Amino acid sequence: MVDWNEDGKKDLITGGYDGRVRIFLNTGADSAPVFDGYTLLQVGGIEFRCTKFSFPGVVDWNNDGKKDVFCGEQSGKVNLLINEGSNSAPLFNSQSYVKEGLIDLKVPFRSNPVVADWNGDGKKDLLIGDDSGNIYYYENRGTDAVPLFIGRELMEAGGQIIDTDTSARPDVADWDGDGILDIVCGQDVVTPTSQPAKVLFFHALGPLSLGRNSISVGGGGTIDVHLAAGISNGGRFYLIAGSLSGSAPGTLLPGGIVTIPLNRDWFTDFLLARLNTHPFTGFWGTLGPDGSESAFLNAPVLNAGWVGTTMHLAFATANPWDYSSNAAAIEFVP
Numbered sequence: 001m002v003d004w005n006e007d008g009k010k011d012l013i014t015g016g017y018d019g020r021v022r023i024f025l026n027t028g029a030d031s032a033p034v035f036d037g038y039t040l041l042q043v044g045g046i047e048f049r050c051t052k053f054s055f056p057g058v059v060d061w062n063n064d065g066k067k068d069v070f071c072g073e074q075s076g077k078v079n080l081l082i083n084e085g086s087n088s089a090p091l092f093n094s095q096s097y098v099k100e101g102l103i104d105l106k107v108p109f110r111s112n113p114v115v116a117d118w119n120g121d122g123k124k125d126l127l128i129g130d131d132s133g134n135i136y137y138y139e140n141r142g143t144d145a146v147p148l149f150i151g152r153e154l155m156e157a158g159g160q161i162i163d164t165d166t167s168a169r170p171d172v173a174d175w176d177g178d179g180i181l182d183i184v185c186g187q188d189v190v191t192p193t194s195q196p197a198k199v200l201f202f203h204a205l206g207p208l209s210l211g212r213n214s215i216s217v218g219g220g221g222t223i224d225v226h227l228a229a230g231i232s233n234g235g236r237f238y239l240i241a242g243s244l245s246g247s248a249p250g251t252l253l254p255g256g257i258v259t260i261p262l263n264r265d266w267f268t269d270f271l272l273a274r275l276n277t278h279p280f281t282g283f284w285g286t287l288g289p290d291g292s293e294s295a296f297l298n299a300p301v302l303n304a305g306w307v308g309t310t311m312h313l314a315f316a317t318a319n320p321w322d323y324s325s326n327a328a329a330i331e332f333v334p
Contacts, residue, residue, distance in 0.1 A: 015054030072111035129168030253321035
């Protein structure tokens with residue numbers, strides 16, 4: 001859903017087998033939508049139509065504050081329509097394809113794209129499902145306003161390539177509220193056809209993940225903290241930082257290269273003064289050869305005033321400070 005005409009109400013933009021894109025404007029209320037009979041998306045005053053199985057989405061592709069449209073299709077390419085009108089009255093005069101390097105980006109067959117900042121670097125990336133049931137990840141090597149895609153990788157789950165059997169249709173969301181994007185993926189009717197289609201959920205652990213996301217103030221306990229910065233960061237020093245004041249806009253680390261997604265507050269200083277002492281065990285050290293390491297938060301029993309407070313953790317690599325993980329949240333409960 002998207003507010004297509006900026007009237008404060010949710011509208012619908014949908015694709016279809018015929019390759020066209022339909023816009024259903026909400027003529028009711030935002031809390032009780034009523035949709036009109038639809039209009040067809042136009043490009044240059046002519047009805048837009050791709051090579052069947054249109055799969056559209058809306059994003060501000062070039063960061064000019066206006067909604068643009070990207071659209072998957074049967075060929076495996078991804079259409080890109082840049083809005084030359086206003087945000088409340090989008091106007092599209094030309095159609096192009098998203099590029100991989102200098103050529104049209106293309107998955108094997110029937111692209112189902114979603115745009116998201118998958119690796120948390122502040123730039124839009126692409127995840128694209130295809131008809132074979134795979135999901136391809138294209139990391140943005142350019143800027144957020146001028147995306148550049150060079151190469152791709154197949155998404156994995158549990159060490160195995162994701163295979164939904166047919167017609168992977170992914171979307172992303174922080175499903176469990178741990179600060180890391182997860183994948184929710186639809187599929188077509190699977191083989192054998194007697195089995196119903198499903199919606200699959202893939203829980204992403206991310207560079208920093210937690211054994212659990214809450215601590216009882218009355219009982220305390222230990223939370224396992226797992227770090228995974230990738231083999232390119234193997235053997236490097238790391239620091240786990242913490243904050244009680246949220247995970248945005250974050251703090252620029254020394255050297256001005258990277259921002260750790262935590263606000264600096266009194267708890268940040270409290271933690272830094274007690275690194276690798278109880279209760280913050282292993283919060284400063286060396287990553288293993290594969291870029292992973294474990295730490296432990298051995299939480300003591302606390303007074304009831306901590307209930308409802310949320311602690312945020314993230315880690316960065318030092319000398320120089322040039323890598324930062326996602327932020328993960330721990331809630332204090334009764």
